[in-house]
Amino acid sequence: MSHALPSHRSNGNCQSTQSQIADLTDSLRDSKVHLLLAASGSVATIKLPLIVKALSVHPNLSIRVLLTPSARRFLAGQAAEQPTVSSLHDFPSVDAVYFDEDEWKEPWKRGNSILHIELRRWADMLVIAPxxxxxxxxxxxxxxxxIITSVVRAWDARGELDSDVAMNTAMWRHPITAKQIKTLSDEWGVGKDGQGNGWFEVLSVQQKTLACGDIGDGAMMEWTEIVKVIEDRLNLTES
Structure with a gap:
């Protein structure tokens, strides 16, 4: 199966924060399903363009991407599977890409909206992968x-937040990881059958050969399975 990615097209975040928020607010009434798709600093970020490409078959889906500074380093055009961040704008479903610096581009003044709050209001679902x-x-x-941690901190616990952990096996097996997963899955979790009272879902990691060369668990779920989870949760059907 071919997974050709779009070519580079310059499309930087040149708008002011308030202009970005105005566009975001206008889209609240677009009758589309709204997905916040976030990636943090893991080599699995290189799968993000494939996830976006697969989801772009749904014309009723609007995607806004959130990237940490570390995640951006994996999408700098250094290989065919690692296109530039700006190329994400070429996918029809992607309406915006946000970075940490977009939150406070200019001094805030009373009456101004706050980006991470408006993103939370806009989203039907937040997925962090990886x-x-x-x-x-x-x-x-x-x-x-x-930007990602601020959206999560302000998240309405009645909405759904899915995450797909990705880390080295030694990091995955570290005692602190087990404690953190317990908090996310048991204290904040949606439950094994999805019928719990929580709001946070941790998708299963897999065992494979990692980017560092180690063989073990801690790898992100296959990107195709992540797409299926998103389509299922948002009731998306291919047109």
């Missing part, structure tokens, strides 16, 4: 030091 060990630790600790 969720790195570092970002997972921040989320469990309640930190809000970037």
């Amino acid at each position: 969720l790195s060990a570092n970002t997972m630790a921040k989320i469990v600790g309640g930190m809000a030091d970037g």
